[in-house]
Amino acid sequence: MEVRLYLQMLRRGWWIVLLTMLAAVNLALVAAYLATPMxxxxxxxxxxxxxxxxxxxxxxxxxxxxxxxxxxxxxxxxxxxxxxxxxxxxxxxxxxxxxxxxxxxxxxxxxxxxxxxxxxxxxxxxxxxxxxxxxxxxxxxxxxxxxxxxxxxxxxPAIAPVEPYSPQPLRDLSLALALGLVGGAALAILSEQIRIPIEAYRQRLRVDSETGVYNSRHFQQMVEDELLQNPTTVTSVGLVDLTGLQDYVETLPPVATQKLLTNITEILRRELRGNDVIGRWTATSFIVMLPSTPGSAAARTFERIRSAVSQPMELAQYGETINLKPYTGVATYDGNMTPLELIGQVKSALENTHRGNTGPLESARIRQ
Incomplete structure (x- = not known):
């Protein structure tokens, strides 16, 4: 298993090995050129x-x-x-x-x-x-x-030598290649070992510790990146606010709260596609980005989410049956708004839902 892991590290760091070997060969050539024959x-x-x-x-x-x-x-x-x-x-x-x-x-x-x-x-x-x-x-x-x-x-008796014993370019180049290969492999593995903890730390900065989905700051960055990379593609963003969740968070033990949040996250993932992005917006709400999804399809998706989260959730170990009342708000981007404006439209749609101006699903579609 460890050998396979090291081989994967070397495959990812092949360019480090190559550069180290080239550097070693160049140094050997320069040293051979500058050295006085002995x-x-x-x-x-x-x-x-x-x-x-x-x-x-x-x-x-x-x-x-x-x-x-x-x-x-x-x-x-x-x-x-x-x-x-x-x-x-x-x-x-x-x-x-x-x-x-x-x-x-x-x-x-x-x-x-x-x-x-x-x-x-x-x-x-x-x-x-x-x-x-x-x-x-x-x-x-x-x-x-x-x-x-x-x-x-x-x-x-001693005889005058014809060839010097040093430098020997062919021998030196072979040795340089071998040392470059070993040194490059060591550097590649070291680079991966340094990179992995850094990537893990960066991942922790992006992810909400309680739910395992993206936190709000990183989610906003992902929305900006998506709109920048695909400015002409229809993208939908929606909020799912879970009324009653705060009461459970305040009364249930931490382990039960963690289990409840995990169940909610699993429901969201089950109702979404693989390329959809989930984030935790506030303590009681989740935000979802649906790339390449028009408003009508997004509305149907969030209706499924609302219906699934509305179902009672059993926490048998703690003798609790969880009943949440989800509200959703959706906005659709199709080319003429900033990421902040898009998220602002999502918040407005959710507020309308809470005020009772619409049903439990509010969709605001913005077009050019």
Whole structure:
């Protein structure tokens, strides 16, 4: 269920995912364009017992000593030595200050082998290869002066690289797409999680808490929107005032009042179409908008509503039989009035009904 919910969030926020991926790709392209190409060259060295000093069974003992890794780790520190690095730069007539930020030297001991790998990275492919080989030779010279029992010799000299290891546009673009997809999906889900509470809050502002229909303020806004979007369409609006409801609200317990209001709302919904709009106008009255409905059809609709609400409603749990006397007033818009004027005509029609100037249904049709 949660997976389906997240998929729905992603479908609604697909444009966020797409924009995030495009932004990530653009950033990767810009970074690749602006980045300085970096090259890396590696030389390998092997450590072995000195055959001139170690013979017979001593060779086996020497190889066992190499397994303790302390000797080969010491040789690795020679290759990493700052002094040897600076001496190599001076010998090659390279400025240490200029090389400090652009070039790095690292040495690793290969696992399960008596082999060292010296890597130099920097901005010039020929320089990194030259440095790797020269640092290695200078380290070999220094080691041979101090440790004669074990030789260190160059196994594979460094070769100037042809392609930089950074940037790699294809790799960077693939990574950017993946990160953009993940980041975009996260943003889309976060956006939906933020939007849903906001929409729920907005919905609460639009809806009457007791009945679940629109409140009067939002209903008036919906009337304005309907007349603005369909200025040439006949639209009817009517009020249903429930005489006697206030007495029940004041005497019944809150739960019973809630049940009564729910029953009234259900009757209204049952008598109306799906596109009709219901609102609560006052504590004892409801207002209804009937889009694309002429006055005669609206009059019949409100007569059905009046008849349905007039029927006794049983609240068996509370031993009450509710008898309401509804009055209705209807006005029809067909193009030449403001929303306020339309609602004003509805109120006038309802007042006429209450004064007894007409029957329980008053219809005021306004035409151009």
């Amino acid at each position: 090259y890396e060259a590696s030389a390998r060295f092997i450590v072995s017992p000195n055959s001139d000093l170690v013979t017979g069974r001593d060779v086996v003992t020497s190889l066992e000593a190499l397994d303790k890794r302390s000797i080969i780790s010491t040789y690795a520190e020679f290759l990493n030595s700052t002094r040897i690095y600076n001496e190599t730069l001076l010998a090659l007539r390279l400025d240490p200050l200029e090389m400090e930020d652009d070039y790095t030297v690292t040495t690793v001991v290969l696992p399960d082998a008596n082999i060292l790998e010296l890597s130099v990275s920097g901005t010039d492919p020929n320089t990194v290869a030259l440095l790797a080989n020269e640092i290695g030779q200078r380290a070999i010279s220094n080691i041979s002066l101090l440790y004669q029992a074990y030789n260190i010799t160059m196994l594979d």
